[in-house]
Amino acid sequence: MTSESSPQPMIVTCDAGGTMTDILLVDAAGRFSVGKASTTPQDESAGFWESLEDAFSQWGVTLDGGANGALKPLKVSIYTGTTMLNTLLQRRGKKVGLIITKGFEDSFVVERGMQAVAGYSYADRLHTVTHAHNAPLVPRKLVKGATERIDLFGKAVIPLYEHEVRDATKELVEAGVEAIAILFLFSYINPAHEQAAARIARAAMKKMGREVPVFISSEVSPTIRELARLNSVVIQAYAAEPVREQLFRIEKRLHDAGVQYPLQTMLAYGGLASVRYPRLYESVVSGPVGGLLGARFLGESVGINNLITADMGGTSFDVGLVTEGKIPLVREPEFARLMFNLPMVTINSVGAGAGTYIRLDPMTKRIMLGPESAGADPGPVCYDRGNEIPTVVDCDLILGVVNPDYYLGGKVKLNKEKALARFREEIAQPLGLDVYEAAQGVLELINAVMRDQIRSLVLAKGYSTVDYTLMAFGGAGPMHMAGFTEGLTLKGLMTVPYAAAFSAFGCATVDYSHRYQRSTHMFVAPAAEAPAKLAVAKDLNRAWEDLETRALAEMMAEGFARDAVHLQQVAFIRYGGQLDDVEVFSPVRRIESSEQLDALIARFEDLYARIYVSGARFPEAGFQILEVAVVATVSKVKPLIERRPLSPPEPPSRALKGMRQVYHHGRRHQASIFEMGELEPGNVIEGVAVIEAPNTTLFVPERKRIRFDEWGLIWME
Amino acid sequence: MDKYPPKEVLKDLIEGKLDWRRVKQIMSSPKDADRFEKYLALMQERVRWPEKILLPLGEHLYIVAKGKQRIVKCDCGCEFGDWRENWKLKALVYVRNTRQKLAEIYPGPRSPDPAWCEIREFYCPGCGTQLEVENVPPGYPVTFDFLPDIDGFYAQWLGKPLSEQVSAEDKSVKVTSQWARELSRQPTPKVARNARTSSAARAKRAG
Numbered sequence: 033m034t035s036e037s038s039p040q041p042m043i044v045t046c047d048a049g050g051t052m053t054d055i056l057l058v059d060a061a062g063r064f065s066v067g068k069a070s071t072t073p074q075d076e077s078a079g080f081w082e083s084l085e086d087a088f089s090q091w092g093v094t095l096d097g098g099a100n101g102a103l104k105p106l107k108v109s110i111y112t113g114t115t116m117l118n119t120l121l122q123r124r125g126k127k128v129g130l131i132i133t134k135g136f137e138d139s140f141v142v143e144r145g146m147q148a149v150a151g152y153s154y155a156d157r158l159h160t161v162t163h164a165h166n167a168p169l170v171p172r173k174l175v176k177g178a179t180e181r182i183d184l185f186g187k188a189v190i191p192l193y194e195h196e197v198r199d200a201t202k203e204l205v206e207a208g209v210e211a212i213a214i215l216f217l218f219s220y221i222n223p224a225h226e227q228a229a230a231r232i233a234r235a236a237m238k239k240m241g242r243e244v245p246v247f248i249s250s251e252v253s254p255t256i257r258e259l260a261r262l263n264s265v266v267i268q269a270y271a272a273e274p275v276r277e278q279l280f281r282i283e284k285r286l287h288d289a290g291v292q293y294p295l296q297t298m299l300a301y302g303g304l305a306s307v308r309y310p311r312l313y314e315s316v317v318s319g320p321v322g323g324l325l326g327a328r329f330l331g332e333s334v335g336i337n338n339l340i341t342a343d344m345g346g347t348s349f350d351v352g353l354v355t356e357g358k359i360p361l362v363r364e365p366e367f368a369r370l371m372f373n374l375p376m377v378t379i380n381s382v383g384a385g386a387g388t389y390i391r392l393d394p395m396t397k398r399i400m401l402g403p404e405s406a407g408a409d410p411g412p413v414c415y416d417r418g419n420e421i422p423t424v425v426d427c428d429l430i431l432g433v434v435n436p437d438y439y440l441g442g443k444v445k446l447n448k449e450k451a452l453a454r455f456r457e458e459i460a461q462p463l464g465l466d467v468y469e470a471a472q473g474v475l476e477l478i479n480a481v482m483r484d485q486i487r488s489l490v491l492a493k494g495y496s497t498v499d500y501t502l503m504a505f506g507g508a509g510p511m512h513m514a515g516f517t518e519g520l521t522l523k524g525l526m527t528v529p530y531a532a533a534f535s536a537f538g539c540a541t542v543d544y545s546h547r548y549q550r551s552t553h554m555f556v557a558p559a560a561e562a563p564a565k566l567a568v569a570k571d572l573n574r575a576w577e578d579l580e581t582r583a584l585a586e587m588m589a590e591g592f593a594r595d596a597v598h599l600q601q602v603a604f605i606r607y608g609g610q611l612d613d614v615e616v617f618s619p620v621r622r623i624e625s626s627e628q629l630d631a632l633i634a635r636f637e638d639l640y641a642r643i644y645v646s647g648a649r650f651p652e653a654g655f656q657i658l659e660v661a662v663v664a665t666v667s668k669v670k671p672l673i674e675r676r677p678l679s680p681p682e683p684p685s686r687a688l689k690g691m692r693q694v695y696h697h698g699r700r701h702q703a704s705i706f707e708m709g710e711l712e713p714g715n716v717i718e719g720v721a722v723i724e725a726p727n728t729t730l731f732v733p734e735r736k737r738i739r740f741d742e743w744g745l746i747w748m749e
Numbered sequence: 750m751d752k753y754p755p756k757e758v759l760k761d762l763i764e765g766k767l768d769w770r771r772v773k774q775i776m777s778s779p780k781d782a783d784r785f786e787k788y789l790a791l792m793q794e795r796v797r798w799p800e801k802i803l804l805p806l807g808e809h810l811y812i813v814a815k816g817k818q819r820i821v822k823c824d825c826g827c828e829f830g831d832w833r834e835n836w837k838l839k840a841l842v843y844v845r846n847t848r849q850k851l852a853e854i855y856p857g858p859r860s861p862d863p864a865w866c867e868i869r870e871f872y873c874p875g876c877g878t879q880l881e882v883e884n885v886p887p888g889y890p891v892t893f894d895f896l897p898d899i900d901g902f903y904a905q906w907l908g909k910p911l912s913e914q915v916s917a918e919d920k921s922v923k924v925t926s927q928w929a930r931e932l933s934r935q936p937t938p939k940v941a942r943n944a945r946t947s948s949a950a951r952a953k954r955a956g
Contacts, residue, residue, distance in 0.1 A: 391778075
């Protein structure tokens with residue numbers, strides 16, 4: 033691996049999913065290599081390493097345990113995994129003790145009605161018998177109340193009863209907790225009591241000679257609404273710390289192999305953080321985030337501002353929007369049936385993937401899709417590993433779109449006969465349909481589900497699909513992109529050859545960045561005079577300053593120079609009395625005059641008019657700022673998206689692998705089969721055609737064609 | 750994954766041994782067409798008496814065919830008579846109608862006002878299992894929770910009509926009017942009431 037022509041790995045990103053660990057290697061010239069291996073939940077570093085070896089082998093390089101220095105040139109390594117998700121779903125996190133404002137000890141038991149149905153399908157939401165409260169993350173006996181109260185203005189109306197904190201700490205430590213979380217009401221306005229309680233708890237433990245980490249909610253997530261804040265602070269102790277142990281193990285393997293830079297992970301709002309980042313719970317959802325960020329990056333590189341991303345994997349279909357180069361955030365997402373105070377990029381997900389189960393309702397004979405899916409084990413019927421319920425990919429196989437001998441590059445042999453037999457027996461015969469017609473019908477149904485998801489996301493925002501280019505990715509995205517966009521009027525439709533690992537690619541395109549946010553109570557009256565505005569500006573500046581101090585301290589602790597850190601001041605503004613606010617980037621670092629505040633508000637009104645319509649503006653109600661944030665960013669090396677010279681439209685003859693019969697739209701077609709890796713920029717292929725790659729299949733229906741452009745994008749026209 | 754839960758899983762479901770996630774999964778999936786028969790067969794295996802179960806009526810009660818009759822039976826074997834007569838009328842009852850008795854269940858400020866509500870707990874005279882609890886205003890008639898149209902269900906839902914058709918009409922009043930007749934024969938109603946009442950009043954006094 034010393035020769036000049038060998039690719040020099042520059043970025044490695046890893047997306048460890050529930051079943052597969054995908055690696056994307058990028059070299060300095062922008063060449064990609066995709067590696068795949070099974071996820072190893074016990075010690076994720078094993079799956080990571082195997083996948084890494086697979087990716088290197090595509091370049092003809094053996095990793096040899098890393099001793100040969102093949103990894104030395106790596107500048108960025110990013111890892112996103114599912115440990116936290118699994119820890120939460122299986123409720124097998126650390127033993128956490130909780131100290132909470134007295135009277136609120138039952139918060140986990142009472143929770144919020146929404147959490148009783150969080151993550152449910154529409155049918156389950158309707159059927160109340162399925163509604164259930166979550167088992168408390170902290171058992172009631174490990175929750176201790178402490179008398180104190182801070183009111184909503186931040187004033188201490190009842191002092192903290194310190195002896196209660198001391199006693200509670202003692203009892204919790206004696207009960208064997210591995211961490212203590214502290215949450216008091218309104219601590220996001222005034223953290224004094226929480227901070228004092230943490231000091232008391234630490235002192236008490238020191239005295240006892242047994243110390244465990246203490247987490248306070250005002251440090252983890254100083255935002256309004258105590259249940260989401262409670263979940264956030266407890267998750268940090270309960271699930272994020274075990275994740276850190278996994279990440280350290282992976283980092284150690286990389287460092288042992290000569291990598292000099294720290295391992296990074298992806299945060300829910302699309303920033304990167306070192307594995308030493310204190311609020312690691314923010315990485316709780318990170319896999320699907322990558323795709324959206326990757327699409328934005330690609331869009332920026334080639335000049336596309338408005339994008340719809342459609343990520344079709346094995347279990348879900350995730351849709352996101354990039355509008356004018358911006359990705360909207362949700363600030364109270366739900367995850368593993370819990371709500372969090374955590375900004376997260378907006379992604380709408382529906383249980384429609386290649387592995388989604390297809391069943392007939394035995395009473396009505398109606399086709400039912402999902403909501404669960406077969407995953408990788410036992411997998412679809414055609415895997416022949418014991419699953420008897422047909423899935424979507426079995427239909428693709430029956431129709432001839434999927435090649436049974438080239439699935440995952442031939443690593444998995446598919447049993448087409450079995451898929452056909454089971455599908456006939458379970459679906460086609462009871463419906464009295466021909467097996468091909470039925471399989472086609474199922475695909476049309478699942479495509480319709482996905483199309484509705486796209487449509488509702490775009491239309492609900494008041495946008496039109498006409499202004500958007502849709503980018504399809506995920507293992508099954510290219511196969512279904514023609515189907516789920518049928519009938520949508522789009523500006524363009526495209527995918528990329530590395531669609532299966534696009535989420536991992538996306539992680540590589542992101543800057544190193546953290547967000548710091550806190551709730552506030554600020555109001556600008558409609559006819560406010562300059563002094564009133566300056567008072568608001570003073571509060572705003574102070575809040576930003578606090579956040580910046582924290583941001584810089586953390587960034588510098590992570591080894592960045594002060595000058596390298598770019599700070600962006602953010603205010604979440606809404607019209608008085610409305611429920612939704614808009615994230616507004618401040619044009620200035622500090623608001624020094626009433627005119628500058630007006631400029632910030634004008635920016636809000638402009639954004640508001642673009643998101644909704646200008647007639648919906650309502651300045652007469654005044655403006656509320658209930659949350660402020662600071663985004664601290666340090667730029668990093670990113671993959672290179674290079675324009676390549678165009679070859680003639682005719683694909684090279686070696687790319688054509690043969691012909692295969694494909695059933696589509698009610699009839700059989702002779703489809704040309706191409707190898708994705710052999711196609712060149714400029715090539716055009718008319719449907720009906722199937723383009724095969726080891727980890728994905730692109731289907732081109734009749735009257736459609738695909739074109740490889742100079743940026744490496746594949747357009748369907 | 751199995752298409753439908755196999756027998757052992759259904760058995761665990763009945764016995765409450767499945768974890769919530771599996772239960773939820775079963776609830777959210779379609780039922781196999783013969784789930785009722787499977788369920789009934791499992792119930793039949795669990796009881797020690799021979800009568801055929803027609804319909805489960807609660808956690809411990811069943812409507813069974815006994816000869817030509819359809820009666821309510823507890824899994825201990827205790828019989829409550831015709832299914833159209835409210836079985837609660839033949840159960841033991843403990844009534845919580847004082848502050849003190851209510852406070853045993855709902856202590857402190859959660860305790861309801863006995864002038865407004867009472868809690869009636871129904872127990873099997875055979876095994877002492879609590880079968881049902883009702884919460885009603887004092888003086889409210891004993892509620893008849895469920896009078897299923899067994900023939901309608903077997904004929905129209907399962908498509909397997911039972912050999913004999915019996916109309917599902919509430920016959921509980923037969924029992925209560927019998928009590929009334931017995932009471933009216935007593936010379937001094939007030940004393941008699943105490944001496945010969947339903948098990949309900951007996952337990953009430955004893956409690």
